[in-house]
Amino acid sequence: MKDWRAIAKAHGLDLSARDLDRIAPPLEALEEAFRPLVGDLTPGDEPAVEFSVEEDAFSAEEDAQ
């Protein structure tokens, strides 16, 4: 189990004990569901969101017109 209080502190977030108690259970549940999925990834699996130079270049061309 992750120490969410320590993680919040490391992030520089000043969350009250009450707020931390409120967010720790859903984060823990998400962590449990998410961590095993990461093991299925291979280096060739690229993210769904990436920077597109081509698109930006096209917009610049349009701006110039």
Place this chain on the structure above:
Amino acid sequence: MNIRQAAESLRARRVSSVELTTAALARIDRQNAALKAFITVTPEQAIQQARQADSDLARGQDRGPLHGIPVAVKDLFMTRGVRTTAGSKIYENFVPDVNAAVVDKLLSAGAVMLGKLNMHEMAYGITSSNPHFGAVANPWSAAHIPGGSSGGSGAAVAVGMVYAAMGSDTGGSIRIPASFCGVVGLKPTYGRVSRYGALPLGYSLDHMGPLTRTVRDAAVVLNAIAGYDRRDATSSRRPLVDFIPGDGVSIRGLRIGVPKNFFFERLDPDVESSVRGALARAESLGATVKPVTVPDIAALNTVARLVLLAEASAVAEPFLDRRDQFGADVLALFDQGRLIPATDYVNAQRLRRKMRHEFNRLWTDVDCLITPTTPNTAPRIGAATVHLAGRDEDVRLATTRLVRGVNALGLPAISMPCGMSGGLSGGPSTALNEPSLPIGLQIIGPAFEEALILRVAAALEDSGVGILPGTVLIDS
């Protein structure tokens, strides 16, 4: 009256846009105190636009089926000179100097803008119980939520305050209120409708779309708002088609997939029987209903939740020191998102692409999928859990369970009414002491196949799938 009927009446001079608008404003005046559907109403502007619409029509200047039709937008779409709150204290006094792309497109199509609709704070939740602008009530039962986050949009359309309303959908926020309010809600493909000028929740998950009373009305609005917009980096250049299904449209020979796993698990029995009834109807119309196994949707939901937590907190970061200005539920989600490591966000986006490829293989076997939209009907206002299949489930997780993953896939999906709890005719509910409430079914299609899912929905609607005409609880 729906958009199509109103448009015919306008052109036959049986009614004017000013009359339609005046009637809609009167309805808002009468019902908004109870429903809390609108945050801001703009009557003077609306009447002025309606006069212009009438005058243009009289001169033969016809802008199409939305010409002179009263509509409204969720209060996260920027409107020039009219405050845009996102249902929040943070944006309480924000008056934009530009219109969102969809607002401009609706106005260009001749629509009459009645104002800005209430919503879950910052679009980050499914109840629309807004702590700053009031809890939106479900038009079928004021004790129940309308769904969210586009709750004001769903409620306003259901009671006829407007003919169409714009919503946004990041994890089901168009389809859930459509399901709970008994209206049609369309989430187009990611990129089909510009996000420009819509205050963001999750950049890579936000979709803009209409809520309407009929399937063809949703298509009419999509025709008006779809298309490439260079101001939105994710906007698609795909050619547009006419999305409006023809009269007597057929689904004969179409392969409709029915998931064997996930989508029909832990459902309210009334929801399951209504959706299966609609599937039987599809089969009777000549479609082939094929049971299929879908990829791991629970995993997809996990990925979508993680992406949203990180993206939403990134958007809200500059405001998060004003903790007393947020509702407790929304603040808790923002706090969670701030603790997501960057590596997890990137890995979630990697998993998302992989899952999208897996999911897209389905389209070789079937043309679309039909599922329930929500596993339950509208929960009561303030309920923290819903009871399904013998166990209590968090109300937000249950309500988004069947819709959230579709946002991560970016696929088009529509929710349409398919009955009421307690029976298709709206009889007494099977649940003790619960009123009869709408049930929604969801049709999911391949990317950019909005015309296909609209065709299926229209065929079902034409065949009688939906809610029989009745009275909503709050005077309509």
